[in-house]
Amino acid sequence: MPASIDPIxxxxxxxxxxxxxxxxxxxxxxxxxxxNVLLCDPxxxxxxxxxxxxxxxxxxxxxxxxxxxxGARPEMAMVSVEAVRAPPLIARxxxxxxxxxxxxxxxxxxxxxxxxxxxxxAGGRHLMLALANRVTPAVRxxxxxxxxxxxxxxxxxxxxxxxxxxxLTRESYHRSWFADPKRAGGGHLIWLGIHWLDLAMHLSGxxxxxxxxxxxxxxxxxxxxxxxxALAMKFDNGMFGAMNSGYYLDRGYHSHLKFWGSKGWLExxxxxxxxxxxxPLRWYSTAEPATKGIVEYDGPLEPRGYTPAVRxxxLAAAGAGKPPVTGREGLRVLRTVFGLYEAxxxxxxxxxxx
Numbered sequence: 475m476p477a478s479i480d481p482i483x484x485x486x487x488x489x490x491x492x493x494x495x496x497x498x499x500x501x502x503x504x505x506x507x508x509x510n511v512l513l514c515d516p517x518x519x520x521x522x523x524x525x526x527x528x529x530x531x532x533x534x535x536x537x538x539x540x541x542x543x544x545g546a547r548p549e550m551a552m553v554s555v556e557a558v559r560a561p562p563l564i565a566r567x568x569x570x571x572x573x574x575x576x577x578x579x580x581x582x583x584x585x586x587x588x589x590x591x592x593x594x595x596a597g598g599r600h601l602m603l604a605l606a607n608r609v610t611p612a613v614r615x616x617x618x619x620x621x622x623x624x625x626x627x628x629x630x631x632x633x634x635x636x637x638x639x640x641x642l643t644r645e646s647y648h649r650s651w652f653a654d655p656k657r658a659g660g661g662h663l664i665w666l667g668i669h670w671l672d673l674a675m676h677l678s679g680x681x682x683x684x685x686x687x688x689x690x691x692x693x694x695x696x697x698x699x700x701x702x703x704a705l706a707m708k709f710d711n712g713m714f715g716a717m718n719s720g721y722y723l724d725r726g727y728h729s730h731l732k733f734w735g736s737k738g739w740l741e742x743x744x745x746x747x748x749x750x751x752x753x754p755l756r757w758y759s760t761a762e763p764a765t766k767g768i769v770e771y772d773g774p775l776e777p778r779g780y781t782p783a784v785r786x787x788x789l790a791a792a793g794a795g796k797p798p799v800t801g802r803e804g805l806r807v808l809r810t811v812f813g814l815y816e817a818x819x820x821x822x823x824x825x826x827x828x
Contacts, residue, residue: 479794481509482549485572486524487539487563490517491651492554493577494604494780499527501784502552508788514542539563543570550791552784553577556651557659561586564601568593573600573791575784576804578668582659584805584812591801600790600797603804605672606783607744611774612755616742617677624759625735628678628711634718635670636728637662642695642721653697661699663689664811667719670731672799672807673742678733680711681806685813686823693721705814710828723747737761750775 484502488495492515502508510533513524521535536542543566551567553560554577561581567574574594580603581587594601607613619625641647651657652665663671675681687705695701702720709715726748732741738759743751755771789795806826813824 479507479789479792481507482788482792483510483512483533483546484508484788484791485512485514485542485546485548485551485567486520487514487551487553487555487567488520489515489555489559490519491556492520495520495554496523496527497780498552498554498784499524501781503527503529503531504781505785505788507785507792507794512536512542512546512548514539539566548572550575550788553580556657557664558582558651558657561590564590565593568597568599568601571597571599573602573787573797575602575604575787577604578804579603579659579664579808579811581808582656584809587805587808591805594801600787601801601804602787602790602797602799603801603807604780604783605669605799605804605807606778606780607669607673608676608798609782609786610744610778611776612742612744612771613673613677615771615773616740616755616757619740619757619759620677620733620735621679624738624757624761625733625740626737626761628680628709628713628733628735630713630734631674631678631709631715631732632717633670633674633715633731634728635667636718636720636722637666638723638725638727639693639695639701639721640724642693642697642701648696653699655699658699660689660811660815661697661703662701662721663703663705663719663814664808667703667717668807668811670717670719670729671810672803673731674707674715674717675709675806675810676799676803677731678709678711678713680709680713681828682707682715682810682813682826683710683828684708684823684825685810686817687717687814689815689818703814703818707810738765
């Protein structure tokens with residue numbers, strides 16, 4: 475850890491059903507820039523895992539955020555609760571002066587997240603949605619290639635993020651907040667597809683301005699949330715896009731994102747069933763110097779996952795780096811998801827705010 479960075483205190487606000495907690499505790503334990511961790515969990519479910527992962531770094535366990543903030547001033551808060559319950563907790567953390575790392579989607583209406591973004595901006599705080607794929611080395615290389623003009627003017631993007639239908643067959647899933655759009659905001663698109671929607675905008679440097687399509691339950695499992703969504707999109711740079719987002723497999727993932735431009739194309743394909751793709755990125759370019767055929771990425775595959783994403787958020791909270799995602803960027807992808815749900819309900823194309 476650089477000597478100029480003072481380690482910070484991090485609060486974790488969660489409750490029964492908090493997502494990715496084991497990964498977050500593991501990350502906080504591994505990050506040298508985290509001095510200590512405070513846990514607020516009224517359910518008590520998370521405390522054993524936190525104690526096991528964090529050891530002496532766990533500086534306190536609370537059942538109420540007001541009690542925690544009354545005696546401590548953590549620089550960053552991580553909020554992981556069911557989406558419908560997240561906005562008040564995020565607001566409480568922002569009022570306490572914390573930068574916030576928020577498990578997505580952190581709301582069931584885009585308007586609720588917009589108010590949090592405005593609160594964060596007014597207080598000079600970062601509000602960072604958990605869009606961890608941004609920090610993957612191959613993704614960053616894709617962003618570099620596109621920003622340097624290797625594809626020229628972007629014409630189109632195709633993306634799909636497909637997960638397993640198997641999880642939807644379990645009674646425990648039927649009872650969980652993920653299966654209820656009133657608690658989760660939606661289904662597959664808002665939980666998993668949101669990552670690829672964010673990457674399409676992040677890598678292209680362009681925002682989605684119009685969206686239409688369908689969302690529904692094609693697999694027939696007894697859940698209210700959608701298991702499938704199909705989208706058509708128009709970006710503000712004129713590019714068109716198409717996406718398939720759904721629970722279709724028996725296990726594993728199929729994930730793919732491909733751009734076409736005036737001077738070439740680029741494909742990022744992370745998962746092949748249950749195996750990670752050892753060559754996740756390839757491209758072809760006629761921009762000078764032109765590639766000799768198709769080029770395959772041979773750079774590092776690690777670090778990826780939540781630990782490097784959380785570390786970048788910690789560094790941003792410590793004033794030693796930029797946040798990997800801004801509140802406004804989180805808001806735009808949430809607006810896209812909720813825009814698709816509206817389009818599916820009404821059968822009309824939805825125009826998104828500029």
